[in-house]
Amino acid sequence: MKVIVTGGCGFIGSHLVDRLIADGHNVTVLDNFSTGRLENLQHQMSSKQLQIQNIDITKTDKIISYFENIDWVFHLAALADIVPSIQYPGKYFQANVDGTFSVLEAAKECGVKRFIYSASSSCYGIPSIYPTPENAEISTKYPYALTKYLGEELVLHWGKVYKLPTVSLRLFNVYGPRSRTSGTYGAVFGVFLAQKLARKPYTVVGDGTQTRDFTYVTDVVDAFVTTAQSDISNEIFNVGSGNTYSINYLVELLGGTVAYIPKRPGEPDCTFADICKIRRILGWEPKVSFEEGVSNILKNIHYWREAPVWTSDSIREATKDWFAFLSKD
Ligand code: UDP
Numbered sequence: 001m002k003v004i005v006t007g008g009c010g011f012i013g014s015h016l017v018d019r020l021i022a023d024g025h026n027v028t029v030l031d032n033f034s035t036g037r038l039e040n041l042q043h044q045m046s047s048k049q050l051q052i053q054n055i056d057i058t059k060t061d062k063i064i065s066y067f068e069n070i071d072w073v074f075h076l077a078a079l080a081d082i083v084p085s086i087q088y089p090g091k092y093f094q095a096n097v098d099g100t101f102s103v104l105e106a107a108k109e110c111g112v113k114r115f116i117y118s119a120s121s122s123c124y125g126i127p128s129i130y131p132t133p134e135n136a137e138i139s140t141k142y143p144y145a146l147t148k149y150l151g152e153e154l155v156l157h158w159g160k161v162y163k164l165p166t167v168s169l170r171l172f173n174v175y176g177p178r179s180r181t182s183g184t185y186g187a188v189f190g191v192f193l194a195q196k197l198a199r200k201p202y203t204v205v206g207d208g209t210q211t212r213d214f215t216y217v218t219d220v221v222d223a224f225v226t227t228a229q230s231d232i233s234n235e236i237f238n239v240g241s242g243n244t245y246s247i248n249y250l251v252e253l254l255g256g257t258v259a260y261i262p263k264r265p266g267e268p269d270c271t272f273a274d275i276c277k278i279r280r281i282l283g284w285e286p287k288v289s290f291e292e293g294v295s296n297i298l299k300n301i302h303y304w305r306e307a308p309v310w311t312s313d314s315i316r317e318a319t320k321d322w323f324a325f326l327s328k329d
Contacts, residue, residue, distance in 0.1 A: 001025045001228075002070050004112075006057050006103055007077030009036030011179045012118065012171075012217055016074060017041060019221045021049050028066055031077065032056040034095075040178050058098045060105040067110035072228045075103050075155075076118040078148065081186045085144035086321050096147035097154070104158045114165050114228045117155040120148040121172040121213070121238065121271060130244075131274035134170070134236045141266040142326060156234060165233035169223055172240040172273045175293065176217030177300035181307035185318040188212075188247065189297065194307035196254055203315055206263035208248035211270045213240040216288035216296075226284045240273025241286045253294045261312050264319065266326035 003020055007013040008029030013036065020027050021044060029041070029052045044050050057063055057077050067073070079085070079095040100117070107115050124132050125139030140146040152168045159166035175189045185191070192202050223239045251258055278284045288296075310318075 001072055003027050003072045003074065004030060004066060004070050005074045005076060006030045007036060009033065009038060009040050009052065010076060011040070011176075012174055012220060013074075013076045014040035014178055015176065015217045016076070016221045016224055017044065017050065019218075019225060021047055023225070025049065027051070028053065028070075030055050030057055030063060030066060034079065035180055035182055058094055058102050060102045063102065064106040064109060067106040067112060070107075070110060070112050072114045072116070073103065073107045073112050074116050074118070074224055074228070075100060077103075078118070078151070080144065080180070081184045082142050082144055083319060083322050084184055085147070086142055086325050089143040092143050092147045097150045100151035100154050104154060104164065108158060108162050108164050112164070115155065115158075115167070116224055116227050117152060117166065117168040119152040119168045119170045119236070120145060121170050121240075121273065123149040123152070123170065126266070126268045127271075130270055131240075131272045132238070133274040134238055134277055152236070156236070159234040167227045167233060168236045169227060169239050170236060170273075171220055172213040172215050172238065172271055174217055174220050175214050175297065177297055177303060179217075181304055183308055185310060185315060188250070190304060190307055191310050192250070192254060193297070193301055193304040194309045196256055197301060197304055198309040199256075200309055200311065201257040201259040202251050202254070203261045203310060203312055204247055204251060204258050205261055205267075207260070208251065208258070209246055210267075211244040211246045211272070213244045213271045213273050214290055214293070215239060215241045215286065216293040219286040219288050222287070223278065223284050226282050230282055232281055235281070237278040237282065238273040238275055239278065240275050241290065242275055243290065244270055244272040245290050250294070253291065254298070259312050261315055264322060264326075
């Protein structure tokens with residue numbers, strides 16, 4: 001197949017590119033390197049199956065030439081993280097909503113066969129049902145969640161109106177090697193791994209009993225590929241691990257000391273995907289246990305050497321706007 005991966009130099013995108021190349025496909029990556037890193041695909045540089053374009057996806061006319069004769073599009077390019085989305089909602093709207101619109105238009109004009117969107121489980125906000133099914137209430141709590149959800153709505157609308165064969169995958173807490181390490185205070189693995197390397201305490205939010213559906217990146221990649229290979233369209237699927245794990249358990253697996261920091265507003269005590277639908281319709285199953293995933297990540301801990309080491313004080317400073325804007329409903 002001829003395939004486009006937008007955001008292919010990012011964390012999940014680069015693992016998807018690895019899998020597609022291993023499966024024999026020809027891959028064009030579109031990435032503007034806002035958070036993606038060329039190093040994530042350094043090991044693939046000699047592959048004749050890979051082409052990387054340093055390009056912004058937000059203008060259809062700039063990207064459309066790459067979409068000619070493309071079979072599958074995986075749209076993963078997006079801005080992530082909560083705090084900067086509160087501070088700069090316009091940037092998030094442009095990247096995540098305008099960007100998705102632009103990529104959809106290019107895919108539609110060129111008649112691509114499959115369009116798979118990387119959506120976020122943050123659309124469920126603080127769910128009232130666990131495990132959370134795809135038809136649970138949507139309740140976006142901050143601009144990142146909103147813009148990813150608006151992107152999903154566009155994708156499904158293009159499926160309905162223009163018959164573009166689209167699927168949206170709602171990903172739950174993806175983790176694994178190469179998870180992002182930018183200067184922004186973000187996903188827990190990056191924070192804890194840098195703290196482990198620096199022999200500093202893990203900054204545990206609340207009492208650490210909150211749980212997350214941590215889903216290993218190669219399982220997520222497998223969900224993308226399985227979806228592309230199927231002929232199912234205009235559907236939404238949760239992608240989760242089939243379980244949920246406490247932050248205290250993560251600390252136990254990583255080993256080390258703890259510093260407790262205040263609970264954050266707008267944050268669920270649990271995320272836990274109901275994955276019955278993707279199991280039933282696509283036959284997809286998560287394969288990597290949490291213990292195995294954490295052990296794999298520890299083998300690659302060197303990746304986080306350059307990552308910022310957060311402390312209770314620097315987190316308090318970095319999350320000021322989070323606490324100011326997302327105080328309890
Ligand atoms: N978390 C933590 N300390 C940190 C950052 C995160 O204990 O310094 C916890 C957080 O409370 C949440 C989990 O780790 O329960 C996952 O947080 P992350 O920001 O990675 O994802 P999200 O909250 O969006 O699911």
